[in-house]
Amino acid sequence: MKRISVIGMGFVGLVSAACFAHKGFDVLVSTHDPKKVEMIHAGKAPFYEKDLNPILAEVVKKGNLRVIAGRREAILDSDITFIAVGTPSKADGSIDLGFIKSSAKEIGEALKDKDGHLVVVKSTVAPGTTEEIVKPAIEKYSGKEVGSDFGLCMSPEFLREGNAVYDTLNPDRIVIGESDKSAGDALEEFYREFYGEKCPPILRMSLVAAEMVKYTSNALLSTKISFANEIGNICKEFGIDTYEVMRAVGMDHRLSPHFLRAGVGFGGSCFPKDVNALIHKAKEIGYDPTLLKAVMNVNEEQPKRMIKLLERKLPSLKGKKVAVLGLAFKNDTDDIRESRAIPIIRMLLDKNVRVSVYDPLANENMRSIFPDIEYCTGAEESLRNADACLVVTEWEEFKKLDHEFDVMKNKVVIDGRKVISSREGIDYDGLCW
């Protein structure tokens, strides 16, 4: 069995490492952060992801997953290195490749003393990055040549936060972009061993095409959401139930029923970042991506619509108390990156509204952005004496809200996710329905 090292201990890196180890591979992860080493030794992920901790505890106990301090040792002591470091957005929408570059450098320096290694980029990187940045850096610092001395692949992940363990073990397809055939063969062999009889379809292609598959998939899913929102906005004006419309639309086998729920828009660490990066890349090569820009435009308008709807109900917001239910960008995560709750809270604060918020997991994370709003430990507490309530995340527990609304001063409830089911006795309005 091949020995694996994983660089990057974020969501993608740690989930991949734990799953590889879970299937019996020897996996090395490395970090310079002693606190993280300690947490992982205790079988705990430094972030929340469903089903990850039990697997992590199991593989650490069995010794399949080891955390060490030095990356160099991890690389030298393995056959395949996955790069799963973060690629955050810069202000202009392009991605910051700082972590990618430093990883490539470290791998290059280690490979000076090792032949036949396979390097796999798993991080989401703009088309061209693996070929134009990772490859030359490894070649430069190792003094070796891709193809003959080491192999290079790009194999994007398609993990959903909250389902990442399941998605790693049961993917729809595996995409392998390869520098040369033998590199692709080696990675395919690893995946076939990892998945055994349940191996999903494996698609082999060029490095740049694999990078593009990832961006395009996220861009198309984002497009579906913005499409559903735009149709939802039109439906709302006509008094049509957009969910009823989209249920029938989704039954067309050419469309698929997923990602057609109208609401306050998409957030998270992937969709906005990836669509913006693709827009940036397109502009860089002289193409103006009209549709992708419209997708982002619709997404930015949805939170503003929610505030407009609120102002229709409460013409003067100044000094009012508004409860925001849900801070995470989606349910079952504590991740607030690009959450639609952020622009909503910001707009409310700009209008001198007293904001009280509640999220089952994400209160603490939001505190770093808005330290001065009121954080509550339950929905009812945040609703007490509120003049209105905005529902921003589709948490399961919000579906059951009912008598909790009784403590509001003014029972205006605006639902951005079609999650509130009990609508008797409240002044309910949906964003697109």
Add this chain to the structure above:
Amino acid sequence: MRISVIGGGYVGLVSAACFAEMGHKVNIVEVDPEKVEKINSGISPIYEKGLDNLLSAYAGHSLSATACYDDISDSDLSFICVGSPSQKNGSTDLSMIESACISLGKALQDLEGYHVVVVKSTVPPGTTESVVMPVVLEHSGLHNLKLGFAMNPEFLREGLAVQDFLKPNRIVIGSSDSNAGDIVEAAYHGLNAPIIRTGIQEAEMIKYASNAFLATKISFSNEVGNICKRLGIDVYEVMNGVGMDPRISPHFLNAGAGFGGSCFPKDLLSLIRLAEMVGESPSLLKSVIKINDYQPRRIIELLENRIGNLEGKRIAILGLAFKNDTDDIRESRSIVVISELERRGAEVSAYDPVANSAMKKIFPKLVTKECASDALRGADACLVMTEWPEFANLDKQFDLMKSRVIIEGRKILKCKGVEGICW
């Protein structure tokens, strides 16, 4: 059941023939006496796979056509299948719907039992309730205890319409009351498909949203294709990986010269007009149209990159129909390409297996040929605009050209040395 179908056009004919196949007794009301005669003698006035067989099997038995509305009051249901074309500003022309409703209303004056009027034509949300219902009620003098109303959109693809009617993904029935909806549902009894019962406006919107979404997938693919081409990536390879995500579905991800036909452009434009009427500015839908308008111009750009000024050049166009297996050229991307070429002083020689004569009605001076070789002979360049399967194996025919410059707007050719619009 006894079913009347108003309008012997494409949707009406296919629906009528399929209802007859399902065992109903069907009468088509069609104002054009020539069409009536053809239908009654079992010949289809339009080309659609499988339709001739059904017409010849049932004409004169359970399927008939008449020019008048007289027999409608004897039927249980009438399906309105008349055209609802676009006006210049993109809004929908409802005059044929209205006049059908007037005639229908008058014919129903002596109705004895209960009758359901079903709108199958694609109409903007609100039309059935604000136009069809009041007009039929007024001219029939009946109240809505004897008349029910429903909206039942069609999802037929040209070339596959018979199959789509008999094996649908879903049947959408929007109705004013459940009794009316139940009767429409009974007409579809025996088809193995989920039935979605909704309000009337929802049913109207489902049709627009479905077509708008399919169009969005195409424009999305074209935009990604335009980016991929510049990066030297094969967009088809990319979309193959993308489409394997069950949240996306692999269909309608083929980059190319854009969408045409009688539905997508029209329905998208009317949806945009409707949205604007209620104060929305649908930026995503507008971008879908914008990309679609750009693609044919893009292929001209690529052509000019290859052979420079087009004045006096001979350009062969392969494919005129908006898609394969049809002679329909409505909104075909070839129309835009041919008019751009003519405007630039190029000489066009075109070939389509079935759509030559249809295109000559738009471009009377267009030179059309009877085979690909004839169109290609002596040409400076060739543009492939329709994915006719017979084009797939063209190769040595391109040697008849003065220079072998081939640009395809649809990924269909297998030979070497072909440039694609997005690949």
